[in-house]
Amino acid sequence: MSKLLDNVTNELQRLPGIGRRTALRLAMHILKMDTATVDSMTESISRFRHDIRSCRSCNNLSDEDLCPICSDPRRDRSTICVVEQVADLMSIENTAQYRGMYHVLGGVISPMQGIGPSDLKIDLLCDKLLTGEIKEVIMAISTSVEGETTLFYLLNRLKAFPDVKVSTIARGIGFGDELEYVDELTITHALINRREL
């Protein structure tokens, strides 16, 4: 086999979910692309990896010292939504419904993987609460065991700020979900948190 082809398929296999066959298929597709298109793709990957930073204030991915959300004067600075990762922040931003700020923890507490509270951006969150500007913290953390552990730890830390309201996003049956296929825990929560019409 061609060394160039061999190299590119091996390198592409470093990406998640890409095995030998897919890497080969991608390589064949790359061959059919304009060289200029391939150049702009590789350059964007390289620049992304080298130049991206974490926002000094919220730990979101950013090109600058402060991310576009933190530097946007129209956002509501009295509310912070706490998420595990940047992808979660983006999912919420995609709804275009939330106008407050964010705080990206950068993971969840997971003793199994050796991730403790000090590995997450929790102190940075508490520092922001010290300013007294924040009125509400919305927890948007997953309901996994690690997520619940992290939530519990955060609630304890936030007890130091009794004036700050702490809430969590609603759990319930998703739109379009069929009750038949929804797990018992979700149905239980949906029943407990029912709304009067």
Next chain:
Amino acid sequence: MSKLLDNVTNELQRLPGIGRRTALRLAMHILKMDTATVDSMTESISRFRHDIRSCRSCNNLSDEDLCPICSDPRRDRSTICVVEQVADLMSIENTAQYRGMYHVLGGVISPMQGIGPSDLKIDLLCDKLLTGEIKEVIMAISTSVEGETTLFYLLNRLKAFPDVKVSTIARGIGFGDELEYVDELTITHALINRREL
């Protein structure tokens, strides 16, 4: 959203089977990789696209003028296996059972897509047969309508070389396939081409 992240997700979506969500997941994974690893990946993609060539003799992908198979003196030069694309050649090579040469057509005749015989490397194949060195041509072309059309066209062209034996790879029930789920055409062929034990 960060411009760097936006760029990289847009560029990654040029690859087949990669939508917005997957591109984002790949970008997040790229962030966790060593910069050196990312550099070696982008460089291998770039070098592959810029430096790869087609073998002058068989149209296989190659780093040099002649591909490793065509320049290997231990291969049997009297047999040529005709395939549609490089991926097919690699599948056959992976069996390590075939010691002859190859010829990559670079596609199949498809009037719907405007691909005619002159777009494929058919003349190059005939030129090789002119030397009189070739004893057998094995057709390993897919059984699609376009594949059958291409096969028919090739058989006509090869009539000019009555001394060359022309064969096609066997069609039948694959190992591990269950008869219950095999299509009728394949079963019909498997019955007609049954072997005495």
